Amino acid sequence: YFEEIAKQTVEAAKDHDKVVLTHATYKEPHRELVVAKILEGGVSLDQITIVVLTIDPVVKARGLYYRSKRQAEQNGMSFTDVC
Numbered sequence: 001y002f003e004e005i006a007k008q009t010v011e012a013a014k015d016h017d018k019v020v021l022t023h024a025t026y027k028e029p030h031r032e033l034v035v036a037k038i039l040e041g042g043v044s045l046d047q048i049t050i051v052v053l054t055i056d057p058v059v060k061a062r063g064l065y066y067r068s069k070r071q072a073e074q075n076g077m078s079f080t081d082v083c
Helices: 002-015 028-040 057-074
Strands: none
Touching: 002 028
């Protein structure tokens, strides 16, 4: 998957001045692989900008809890049924 999106990004860069690759990659080694493959495809490092969105782990866990609880209840289950 990561090699394919890198390949498609390189192909798009051949025909366009700016290309935006949007994807969710939670682990840094995966992001590094995408960048490495784009570099191998001939795009220079100064042409790449990476924006990483982060969230406080406590805020993330709190949101996950309430979302999971709501989804369970919407499906006629209790939160403890799904955990």
